[in-house]
Amino acid sequence: MTAAAPVPPQPLAFAHLSAPNAALYRAILVAFARAKERFIVHLRPEEVAAETGRDNDEQLSQALQKLIEWGNLRADADTGRVSSVEDFHRKRLLFQLTPAGQAAEQAIAFYEEAIGRRGRLQAVALGDIADQLQALVALAGQEEPDPAAAHLILISLVERFGSLADNAQAFMSSLRRAIDFSDGDVDGFIAYKERLIDYINRFIAELANSGARIARLLLELEERGHRGFLHLAATREAADAVPDGEDVTAEYGTALAAWENRWRGLRDWFVSRDTANPSQARLLRQSAVTAIKQLIDTVGLLNERRSGRSDRSADFRTLARWFAEAPDEAAMHRLWRAAFGLSPARHLTAPPQEAAEVPAATPWAQAPPIRISPQLRRTGFYERRGRPNKVADRSAARDFLREQVEREAAETAAARERLRTRGPVLLSQLGALDPPAFRLFLGLLGDALAARHPGDTEVKTTTGDGSMEVRLTLVPDGGTVEIVTRDGVLTGPEHVIEITVVA
DSSP: OOOOOOOOOOOOTTGGGGSTTHHHHHHHHHHHHHHHHTTOOOBOHHHHHHHHTOOOSHHHHHHHHHHHHHTSEEEEEOOTTOOSHHHHHSOOEEEEEOHHHHHHHHHHHHHHHHHHOOOOOOHHHHHHHHHHHHHHHHHHTSSSOOHHHHHHHHHHHHHHHHHHHHHHHHHHHHHHHHHTOSSSOHHHHHHHHHHHHHHHHHHHHHHHHHHHHHHHHHHHHHHHOTHHHHHHHHHHHHHHHSOTTSOOHHHHHHHHHHHHHHHHHHHHHHSOOBTTBOOHHHHHHHHHHHHHHHHHHHHHHHHHHHTTOOOHHHHHHHHHHHHHHOSSHHHHHHHHHHHHOOOOOGGGTSOHHHHHHSOTTSOTTTSOOOOOOHHHHHHSSSSOOSOOOOOOOOHHHHHHHHHHHHHHHHHHHHHHHHHOOSSOEEGGGSOOBOHHHHHHHHHHHHHHHHHOOTTOSEEEEEOTTSSEEEEEEEOTTOOEEEEEETTEEEEEEOEEEEEEEOO
16 A cells, blocks of 8 residues: 655644734734835845834744744745855845735735725715726727727726725625714714715715616626627636646636626626615615614714603613612602502592592501492493483495495506506506596506605605505606696606506
């Protein structure tokens, strides 16, 4: 049997985080990472000491050696400054980050950035994404689009979109943490609230405008064949990944799948698939609107606390403290009667002269009895007064109301069936409407327009009774439409309407 080859030890690139001198190790590795950003690969011990602001002493040398053992650094002989045989034999070293050490630093930097990120709503990024999609539309109109130009636009588009999505998620998370705070600078929060609400409102307006434009450009690109651009980008990336003369099929398939996944994410972010799967932009806009309401409610609660108002729980806690501080049991009983008003109610039935003879604090068991009339116990009155009322015959009124309800239900059902579109249609195709159908149509139109936010071109809503669903979409440059009824002519901008009877 052949002995298995020994497995090389894995680098312990994160071991320095839990070591006793973790702060020193972090400072050294950060110095190497910053030097690499300046395109400096090697550092000498004295340069490390200068970067970290420490002395080039034995502690620094031991720290460098430990980082070499853990696989974060690599040491090479420093022969650049040798001028004599003595210098050659003297131990001089150059240090640089290993691949494992560099990967660990990138991971730690990403972790620290993600933990400390507050995020921001990048309204400018929406315009940039729309401009890049417009550039792709322009390339799609060419007979032979430039592969390099298409690839660069897609790369820029993905980077801008990724930054927008990540920052929006981080911003909403930090915003929820700010709203849910319990203790903090109240004055600072109230002053910050005005700027924050204005900031969110500007983003919502830009998201409504640019989001609709982006969705329209995405659909236009898909109609023109967006997969051609994805094919060009995947082909260029596959050519870079595999040397010439080798099979690039596998690399091309991987790259194409990655680009298709990115395009799907971009489409799902701005284009709603159906009512059950709205776009992420729509969900973000709803979350932003909800955040504004929560901010206003939070500020109102803070103002109530500052103005001295308290809630019921605070009142009960105060009352409990008063009970605990009461000097004796009699004081507790007086406090109970004053707080809850549960005193004996003998004055409600007893004559005035009898009620005045017995103090209100007298227990029922010790109080003298009070004579109560049997008529009072039976009916709640001392005596019956006047003749009883005759029983009215309301059968005719009930029949009239039943006929009216059935007639209105039949008219409503007929109006629903008349307005059912069985698919999207133009308002101009509805034709003349009778009064019941027109009244129902006005109600549907009012519900849809009331649910549409400023800047929206499409809205979908359900009536209050849940019986009908209406989808209304504005037709750009559709002109004016007229709907003829017996009471007159209704005019308005052209829309595409879809009315569905749910129940």
